[in-house]
Amino acid sequence: PPKVAILSATEMVHAKISSTVEAAALCKMAERGQITGGLLDGPLAFDNAISKEAAAAKHIASSVAGDADILLAPDLESGNMIAKQLIYLAGADAAGLVLGARVPIMLTSRADGALARVASCALAQIFIRSRLSRAL
Template identity: 75%
Template sequence: GLRTARRMSHVFVLDVPTYPKPLLITDAAINIFPDLMVKADIVQNAIGLAQALGVAIPKVAILSALETIYPKIPSTLEAAALCKMADRGQITGGILEGPLAFDNAISAEAAKTKGVVSDVPGDADILVAPDLEAGNMIAKQLMYLAGADSAGLVLGARVPIMLTSRADGTLSRLVSAALAQLMVHHNLGKAVM
């Protein structure tokens, strides 16, 4: 049946020097091996944060190891199902594309070379990892190899929860607090309407 409460999930917001806009990565800290319905909540939570940041219709790349459906890699099937769920209104507010390999998600040129025709590649606002390990590695690689600044929030609870890495500095903690405030104000604005 339909449910109104969403599961909690973590979103990293990254400022990657080599990417032209903020990049949200989810879930890298809460849901270890999310199933399809948990992933739907993860996507919806991230779309809400992107909208709070001013992205009216976020572009969501559902990541896997390749850009075609391959039954031996379950994340490709789940990516396709999430896109169909968006088509049918079970996930709202964003443009979903997947499965996409990481290169296709962030490079329009790579996607074109591989025959992926979509508005998302090269312009993704949100990267949805297949599981926590992949999400955590992607985010930390961008931080430590590409010099990305980061902030982190847990969404889906009554209020946003700031969750940063133990290794994060003051700036990351301050930005996480600011993001939490933005999310609260965004949610209050939706409640008034």
């Protein structure tokens, strides 16, 4: 299953930082089987999510930390910044998909090229086929 790092500014839960509380709640829901299909951990700061060395330095024992397949941002603004940093600074490719509506919504940037648009279409198709196969 994919390893999902639920991002926040810190790896510690703080009542005044809502994204840490929300990450902890999502992890508890996964622990109870309310969320399935992935291995969740959070809150994790970005460095802990992508670097085993950073996670080890902070004594974070986790199979997700430093080896995340999915980075789950706490909101649209931070997710957008992370995505654009990965694209422009690390040469990453992107696909955009908004879930929660009756149908998936492909979401790309006006600056995205053809690859990002095709990847978004492919991701939408994978999502739809997955939903259809579960319905049968």
